[in-house]
Amino acid sequence: MELICPAGTPAALKSAIEAGADAVYCGFNDETNARNFPGLNFSRDELRKGIALAHGRGAKILVAINTFPRASAVDIWQRAVDDAVSAGADALILADIGLMDYAARRHPNQRLHVSVQAAAANPDAIAFYAEAFGARRVVLPRVLSVPEIAEITRESVCETEVFVFGGLCVMAEGRCSLSSYATGKSPNMQGVCSPPSHVAYEQTAEGTTSRLGGFTINRFGVSEPAGYPTLCKGRFSTARGTGYIFEDPVSLDATTLLKGLRDAGVTALKIEGRQRGRAYVESVVRHFRHALAALESGREADIASLKPFTEGQASTLGAYRKTWR
Helix, strand or coil: CCEEEECCCCHHHHHHHHHHEEEEEEEEEECCCCCCCCCCCECHHHHHHHHHHHHHCCCEEEEEEEECCCCHHHHHHHHHHHHHHHHHEEEECCCHHHHHHHHHHHHHCCEEEECCHCCCCCCCHHHHHHHHHCCCEEEECCCCHHHHHHHHHHHHHCEEEEEEEEECCCCCCCCCHHHHHHHCCCCCCCCCCCCHEEEEEEECEEEEEECCCEEEEEEEEECCCCCCCCCHHHCECCCEEECCCCCCCCCEECHHHHHHHHHCCCCCCECCCCCCCCHHHHHHHHHHHHHHHHHHHEEEECCCCCCHHHHHHEEEEEHHCCCCC
């Protein structure tokens, strides 16, 4: 299985390659990618240099152009496609159907991957992207169990890529719309989820209260780690009580499921974290490089070494086990 690793900066890209990434995914420093934060992402020149560096080391570069264009500014997204192809990208990661159509017609020889943002989670949806646009790989949403992934892989003509570590972000089912409502900036269109400018923390004798766009997202006890306030990881009060009805503010870690994912026919394993620093990238990539080597030799992988890099110092198998069902 290929190891697909994140890079939010040229330095992180270099670290990912040196740590053993088979491919690195990154995006331009504008609203065409879903991690559009200040100080992150690549200029056109930085991308060209990054691709040259990767190709010189035998690695690939996948360019994420995975937000949805506004009707009044489609040219920004089309230019991103053209510039990524011109720079020598090994694949484009796209979510919008119109943009995928543009890429397929304008650059028929360019390899296209279906972004997780497209939420293609069944064989019929995947077949549509493959037949209509020649998509070669689909990044599956983080809502599927391993048996479901195996069934999809058996019935699909596309390669499948799944997330194995990092933020447990589904990017579907209206959750990004909640964040957009609270801040006025859309993760799906501007690539901005819970922008720092809208985040506030209040310290009290009882602990910490976190807010997003003026909305209280969570309250933490004095000794409880305070997670970053994203709406889908907030604590909600319902008829069944107060708790995390979407996702806990912890990280996904599927190290223990690598054999099952391999047996399910998965082509590539993806690490989330383009907004994280070089130390995170290097350590997580090396961990999974070693875990894959252990898998090939029949040894047990170290499952404890990533705790310092998890959100809230805790991890979960998320939808892979679907304990919430």
